[in-house]
């Protein structure tokens with residue numbers, strides 16, 4: 001996919017407004033909440049802080065890229081099963097952070113899950129269901 005954009009436009013805005021990929025959400029807009037998380041060449045980034053210039057030629061993965069057609073990714077299924085999503089604002093970013101974690105650490109400990117999700121804030125769930133969902137997805141994938 002290619003787009004024309006001002007080099008300093010935020011990657012989050014280009015994804016949402018030009019490409020219609022509205023999965024990544026804007027929470028704080030200041031790099032604090034992680035709701036806008038996407039993968040940029042395999043690195044987890046806050047897309048609200050990334051000028052689109054930095055994404056030129058890069059491989060971007062958003063939450064829309066995880067499902068295979070109508071088949072949800074194991075993390076997405078586990079979030080549904082465990083109630084890891086409530087209002088849903090944080091959910092795409094948390095799932096991207098978890099996806100990034102499991103790519104590096106397929107069987108994470110509880111501590112590694114907490115650390116892997118430490119850049120993502122959730123105001124609804126209290127995090128327990130989120131961590132359970134990640135552990136379940138990790139168990140399924142291994």
Ligand code: FES
Nearest residue numbers: 027028029034048
């Ligand atoms: S909206 Fe990007 S970190 Fe909060």
Ligand code: FES
Nearest residue numbers: 086087122123124
């Ligand atoms: S589910 Fe509402 S902020 Fe996380």
